[in-house]
Amino acid sequence: MIDWIAIFSNAAQELISPTTAAYALAALGLAIHFGYTGLLNFGQAGFMALGAYGYAISTLSFGFPVWAAVLVGIGASVVFALILGIPTLRLRADYLAIVTIAAAEILRLVFTTNTFDALTGSASGLQGYKGGFADLNPIPAGTYGFSPFTYNAYDWWIRIVGWSLVVLLAVITWLIMRSPWGRVIKGIREDEDAVRALGKNVYSYKMQSLILGGVYGTLAGMIFVLPRAVVPANYQTSLTFFVYAILLLGGAATILGPVIGSMIFWVLLSFFSGFVARAVEAGWLPFMSQVQAGQLRFILVGIAIMLIVIFRPQGIFGNKKELAFVK
Amino acid sequence: MSSNVTPTSKPVKTTGLHVGDAAPGVRKVDPILIADGVKRTFGGLTAVDVDHVEVPRGAITALIGPNGAGKTTFFNLLTGFDKPDAGKWEFDGRSLAHVPAYRVARMGLIRTFQLTKALGLLTVMDNMKLGAKGQTGENLFRSVLPFLWRKQEDEIEAKALEILARFKLDTKKDDYAASLSGGQRKLLEMARALMSDPTLVMLDEPMAGVNPALTQSLLDHILDLKSQGMTVLFVEHDMHMVRHIADWVIVMAEGRIVAEGDPHIVMQDQAVIDAYLGAHHDADLGSTDTEHVEVLKELIDDEQ
Ligand SMILES: Nc1ncnc2c1ncn2[C@@H]1O[C@H](COP(=O)(O)OP(=O)(O)OP(=O)(O)O)[C@@H](O)[C@H]1O
Numbered sequence A: 001m002i003d004w005i006a007i008f009s010n011a012a013q014e015l016i017s018p019t020t021a022a023y024a025l026a027a028l029g030l031a032i033h034f035g036y037t038g039l040l041n042f043g044q045a046g047f048m049a050l051g052a053y054g055y056a057i058s059t060l061s062f063g064f065p066v067w068a069a070v071l072v073g074i075g076a077s078v079v080f081a082l083i084l085g086i087p088t089l090r091l092r093a094d095y096l097a098i099v100t101i102a103a104a105e106i107l108r109l110v111f112t113t114n115t116f117d118a119l120t121g122s123a124s125g126l127q128g129y130k131g132g133f134a135d136l137n138p139i140p141a142g143t144y145g146f147s148p149f150t151y152n153a154y155d156w157w158i159r160i161v162g163w164s165l166v167v168l169l170a171v172i173t174w175l176i177m178r179s180p181w182g183r184v185i186k187g188i189r190e191d192e193d194a195v196r197a198l199g200k201n202v203y204s205y206k207m208q209s210l211i212l213g214g215v216y217g218t219l220a221g222m223i224f225v226l227p228r229a230v231v232p233a234n235y236q237t238s239l240t241f242f243v244y245a246i247l248l249l250g251g252a253a254t255i256l257g258p259v260i261g262s263m264i265f266w267v268l269l270s271f272f273s274g275f276v277a278r279a280v281e282a283g284w285l286p287f288m289s290q291v292q293a294g295q296l297r298f299i300l301v302g303i304a305i306m307l308i309v310i311f312r313p314q315g316i317f318g319n320k321k322e323l324a325f326v327k
Numbered sequence B: 001m002s003s004n005v006t007p008t009s010k011p012v013k014t015t016g017l018h019v020g021d022a023a024p025g026v027r028k029v030d031p032i033l034i035a036d037g038v039k040r041t042f043g044g045l046t047a048v049d050v051d052h053v054e055v056p057r058g059a060i061t062a063l064i065g066p067n068g069a070g071k072t073t074f075f076n077l078l079t080g081f082d083k084p085d086a087g088k089w090e091f092d093g094r095s096l097a098h099v100p101a102y103r104v105a106r107m108g109l110i111r112t113f114q115l116t117k118a119l120g121l122l123t124v125m126d127n128m129k130l131g132a133k134g135q136t137g138e139n140l141f142r143s144v145l146p147f148l149w150r151k152q153e154d155e156i157e158a159k160a161l162e163i164l165a166r167f168k169l170d171t172k173k174d175d176y177a178a179s180l181s182g183g184q185r186k187l188l189e190m191a192r193a194l195m196s197d198p199t200l201v202m203l204d205e206p207m208a209g210v211n212p213a214l215t216q217s218l219l220d221h222i223l224d225l226k227s228q229g230m231t232v233l234f235v236e237h238d239m240h241m242v243r244h245i246a247d248w249v250i251v252m253a254e255g256r257i258v259a260e261g262d263p264h265i266v267m268q269d270q271a272v273i274d275a276y277l278g279a280h281h282d283a284d285l286g287s288t289d290t291e292h293v294e295v296l297k298e299l300i301d302d303e304q
């Protein structure tokens, strides 16, 4: 018989998993880019890769302490945002989309190639960079929590840091979006020439937005690799699209949307994969192998997201009223 | 039609603006905007080719001309939204060549657009607030500390409310700009332009699509700008409006300034009649010209 308890408790664990926090951060960054400023950044995976590699390489190859490794990652993503933004932000919106998608792929290939194997570990990636972060853990060794949320001290430490970061950046985003700065940013989304005609340096604001959302992506990339290893294959374009799916699910120009969207996405993904795998085991789906079943979960999540987008196109937290005026 | 607009009071015309005979490029006593040899071509088409033109300070100047004369393109060039192939132009004695559009606006030259640019998914109030200059909270780092900009924000809001009330939009302040009618958006765009206390306001067809009942109040608003010491340059096809409020008229055709002068006199200029009918109108009066004939008839009727 199917072990429903296991399926549900695995799914519930995704609610507070570090991966969910990482995707929430990346989606919050995209909310700044796409939802509030109207920038089409299709390279969020590249920003995440910079966080992961920036942190891991500076720890492993240069022996940097945690704070310095974090700063290296942030610095790298600021430079990346400048390189992407300087030539494209004066042009039409679609140019940024093309350039970001290509640049993120270039980054991934650079991290994958054997040429820099000594630094990047090429296709097999990097591990063994968690010591510094684990040393900062104030929680005494042991196992804590209640079922299904029972973890050891390190796992709790990642979750606490990850979700604290989500809360902190969500509050910061909320603050800046209700300020005059946010008003300019939203004005640019609506019509940048009108904002320019009112004396605002649109180019500079778009750059600030690109950098800020990119830094969110970079921090997401660091949280993402704390419970696992750094593997270049994780930073494919599909990662960016999953983050977009989360954003649209939750509501593009909202603060809670990306966070709750990420939770729903990961809970659904875990639920479907648990369910399908066990259903195949139990012989409910005789036409399917285990490998095929592994892919089916993405199809089911895709269908679930399509349903939400059809029946609630503004996203879960989006404003229905806005939709009446979409051109 | 516009003919049922009855002026509530006769506006005070500003006179004595030019030096010498009224001719294309005539010098002004106190010019606020001077353009010299400004030229813009699109491929083989010369959209703007202005030898010399001066806009008088403290007056309402109309820029008229048939469709495709280059009025909007000239506006874009003057305000930094487009770059000319050649030429120089200055505002208030400062050169504007290579000055980006946002800096032009900060210098006090604010424009509106022929195709209205209301920021649809911002409220009417937010549209207005965006117009205010020098906001502390528009800096990313200060924006997270509301106590730094709260007071200024309140002042801006009070000012916005006052201007909105003048434009009869105060009841709409919390609605999305996208929910306004076309005419109301024109009003909002003009109201928003005033938030920055500009010295020169350039309006591209402020009356297009505005119903006659609203036209009168828009005219009053424009006259009001002058009485507050602002200079107005506007593009308009409605000749009644031009004659009613303009102190000076500049006529463009095929990219050039073909005539300048007092609104009542300039309409009788042969160059203006040619501009609207095409230079060879007596040879071939095609059906497409009927509209222009209407315009001219209206003008002549009006003069009598
Ligand atoms: N971006 C562009 N590319 C090519 N041609 C252009 C462009 N913008 C304007 N033109 C051409 O330049 C000429 C002047 O256009 P402009 O919009 O300035 O006319 P206008 O005087 O504002 O006309 P209207 O009264 O109809 O608004 C037109 O012939 C137009 O086709």
Ligand SMILES: [Mg+2]
Residues within 6 Å of the ligand: B071, B072, B073, B114
């Ligand atoms: Mg025009």
